Amino acid sequence: MQSNRVPGLSIAIVRGDQAKSTGYGFASVKSQEPCTADTLFDIASSSKSLTAAAIALLVEDAKYSGVQYDSLMSELLPDDFVMSDELHTKTVTVDDLLGHHTGMPGHDDSYMGIRATEPDDARSITRNLRNLAVTAPPRTRYIYCNMMYTVLTHLIETKSGQQFDTFLQERIFDRLGMTSSSLQPKSARARGHDHRLAKGHIWDKKSASYREFDAVDCPEGQGAGSVISSANDFIKFLSALIDRNDPITEDVYQGLTRPRSERSANHRQRTVGIDRIFYTAGMDLYWQGEHAVLGHSGDITGFGSRFVFLPDLKFGAVVMGNSSGTNSVAAQLFREFITEVVNSDMARQQLKAVAGRDVPMKLPEVRMHPKSDSQDHPTGMAKAKGVKGKDQKRDSPEVKVVSQRTMALGAYTGDYWNPGYHNMRVEMRENELFIDATDRSMGFTARLKHRRDQSLYDAHVRDAFDTGDEVLMTEFTIEDDKVVRMGMDLEPLIRDLIWFDKVGNK
Structure with a gap:
């Protein structure tokens, strides 16, 4: 113990x-x-x-x-x-x-x-x-x-x-x-x-x-x-x-x-x-x-x-x-x-x-065999520790590599919407992009750290109890110098990010 x-x-x-x-x-x-x-x-x-x-x-x-x-x-x-x-x-x-x-x-x-x-x-x-x-x-x-x-x-x-x-x-x-x-x-x-x-x-x-x-x-x-x-x-x-x-x-x-x-x-x-x-x-x-x-x-x-x-x-x-x-x-x-x-x-x-009363002594057959190993049980309210999915998802679209971010952080802030994942708000906190998602069942917060170009960020995630440090790939879509979408690696088994449309964009 x-x-x-x-x-x-x-x-x-x-x-x-x-x-x-x-x-x-x-x-x-x-x-x-x-x-x-x-x-x-x-x-x-x-x-x-x-x-x-x-x-x-x-x-x-x-x-x-x-x-x-x-x-x-x-x-x-x-x-x-x-x-x-x-x-x-x-x-x-x-x-x-x-x-x-x-x-x-x-x-x-x-x-x-x-x-x-x-x-x-x-x-x-x-x-x-x-x-x-x-x-x-x-x-x-x-x-x-x-x-x-x-x-x-x-x-x-x-x-x-x-x-x-x-x-x-x-x-x-x-x-x-x-x-x-x-x-x-x-x-x-x-x-x-x-x-x-x-x-x-x-x-x-x-x-x-x-x-x-x-x-x-x-x-x-x-x-x-x-x-x-x-x-x-x-x-x-x-x-x-x-x-x-x-x-x-x-x-x-x-x-x-x-x-x-x-x-x-x-x-x-x-x-x-x-x-x-x-x-x-x-x-x-x-x-x-x-x-x-x-x-x-x-x-x-x-x-x-x-x-x-x-x-x-x-x-x-x-x-x-x-x-x-x-x-x-x-x-x-x-x-x-x-x-x-x-x-x-x-x-x-x-x-x-x-012998033989409760369950068969030989291995049973299920209707179809699985194609891959098991999915680990989720841990509940706490999000898992470690890096998830950064090499599993597609990388960002082909863009000119820029080592420094040039867009103002304020351009990324606002509400983003996905029908299945609902609203995700990006705000400024301590001069960083920040997400407070503690209203979710498995609540978390995320600090977004610039990684590359104008669009790629790493979301450093801590659970609602302020423990763990999971890193999620996060990508913004920019059109006509405006941020229009945000994708986050919230589900590792999906071969894409979970995409949120920025609210208020026409």
Whole structure:
């Protein structure tokens, strides 16, 4: 925990009919509040497993017979689900959204957060799909896409007539006795759980201390994240998956664990014998020897979570923590847990008793094989560190090379508009071009540094917590000595910049 800068950690384990849990460190470093197994965390993308379970319950409910895994999204939501080309609109199914198999990249900077003048919600996120470029045909490539899980919550709300948080509460949390779980931090506070909410933490190298903050509401990201839970609560969900406890029936379980897309394992995974990883519905699936391993992770600024379960060995574990280093700790713990369980006498005995019951022992086939390696999971509110896309995009149009900028900086300032990414304002701050995009869900600021000619700049990006230093290629289009467009490398999987037209130009 210390080496990974994790101030507080909660762990719960279930093995057979026994569950144990504990906590380590502090839920808040500032107040020295101890972290326990009942401490509440934002579990980030681990929430996708619960969204997928909600969809599975909708599919298995006879009242909603029109909602099936192979149903076309454009038929279920004819007014709202329109993608940027006809092929995707007429092809993409519920299954494709669950398995990150739609061909849509993340576009994580396109959705507006609670600080925006017009914040996004599940419906507006869905309706904005038509304005966002795809990067691959449907079912040809695993591409992790947060917002498609938000779109799934819009489907749930439209068909059930309930808000997503109510559906989760009534159909999953209440039935599993997950009395401390809710959607969004504000719901946890409204239920009197404020004192149990962990603070998010960021390690500040300069001061050699933690910066601390409250968990943030993210209604525009519901379904992709934003579930608040504890280790003691979430282990009940894992137990239900393992034992098929109500509301997780056998049909619901099979729907959740069926492989939908595939990606190659990374180098570290291959060194421990994992060659192929499948995505089911809100969960990864791989094999450790003969044993199926399912799970997911979540990572946003200040919080992390990870869960895993081996269904044929009746083992599950969840780890939650209050910094982005949580998943590194969880990965080390899970390697030890899985090795111990797989090698134990109990595991070998149980394998004989339940062989073939839960998942096939041979590798399954998905409908189409991916054409490239995996897309890493987005990190949530924080933008990734490092240089992105500078050598991947096309360079600027052929222009006379000028070593010095000659146009006045004021010529570049103003509002720029893109239908999918909305407004981006360039202003002057400390004699530099500056963008304040903290109104976005994954908010950031950018200082634009001149690179070459009159048009090429590097945007030095820091997230809303003033951490990181990502460098994005930025290009301005100049016509008749006027700046008319700005392009930014906001989506690395698109083979072009995201272009914004300058507002007010005729």
